[in-house]
Amino acid sequence: MSMTEQRDDRTRPTPTLLDQMGGTVGFVYSTIPVLVFVTANAFLPLTLTIGLAVATGLALFGYRLLRRERFSSAVGSLLGVAVAAGVVAWTGSARDFFVIGIWASLAGFVVTAGSLVARRPITGVVWNAVHGGRHPWRDDRVVLRAHDLATLAAALVFGSRFAIQQWLYVAESTGGLGVARVVMGTPLTVLAALVIVWAFRRSTKRLRT
Numbered sequence: 001m002s003m004t005e006q007r008d009d010r011t012r013p014t015p016t017l018l019d020q021m022g023g024t025v026g027f028v029y030s031t032i033p034v035l036v037f038v039t040a041n042a043f044l045p046l047t048l049t050i051g052l053a054v055a056t057g058l059a060l061f062g063y064r065l066l067r068r069e070r071f072s073s074a075v076g077s078l079l080g081v082a083v084a085a086g087v088v089a090w091t092g093s094a095r096d097f098f099v100i101g102i103w104a105s106l107a108g109f110v111v112t113a114g115s116l117v118a119r120r121p122i123t124g125v126v127w128n129a130v131h132g133g134r135h136p137w138r139d140d141r142v143v144l145r146a147h148d149l150a151t152l153a154a155a156l157v158f159g160s161r162f163a164i165q166q167w168l169y170v171a172e173s174t175g176g177l178g179v180a181r182v183v184m185g186t187p188l189t190v191l192a193a194l195v196i197v198w199a200f201r202r203s204t205k206r207l208r209t
Helices: 003-011 023-043 046-066 071-091 094-117 122-130 141-170 174-183 186-207
Strands: none
Touching: 023 046, 023 071, 023 094, 023 174, 046 071, 046 094, 071 094, 094 122, 094 141, 094 174, 122 141, 122 186, 141 174, 141 186
């Protein structure tokens, strides 16, 4: 690496949490296929609805690549739409477009809540693993409390998503599921992530300085 490139790396601003999650426009990208699916389902046969959702995902994938966005973010969104559409095609039920996300939320809640009950909050376990697994983080009350709060924030997000969306799923409200997916998706993830980042930084400051 040349001296010029090294200077450029030092002066380049560190990506914020929002940037790492795709930026503000990333929120829009994550909701467009959902909105297309729900809207099309209200007027078109299920086969066409599935086709439109997948086509939208492909179009967004190509557009994001042209914009030179992160390939992992772009392909991740496309795969999510493709898998959800595949489940719908298999079951023949429009509401199943959301079923993977619903059960993923339940799994996330079980893991995070279970780690709190076991007094080993998962965010602390992850932080310690990232930093070599040698820190007595559970012996520090301040650090342990920070990870209790961070893991609780994640558990509340997962639990609320599952409870509300599963209720809408049982009620066969595909439109309601679409609204819930948008409202309870990236915005809640960002809020929980902010608490987790705070806990990580608090742990690093107390145990690695």
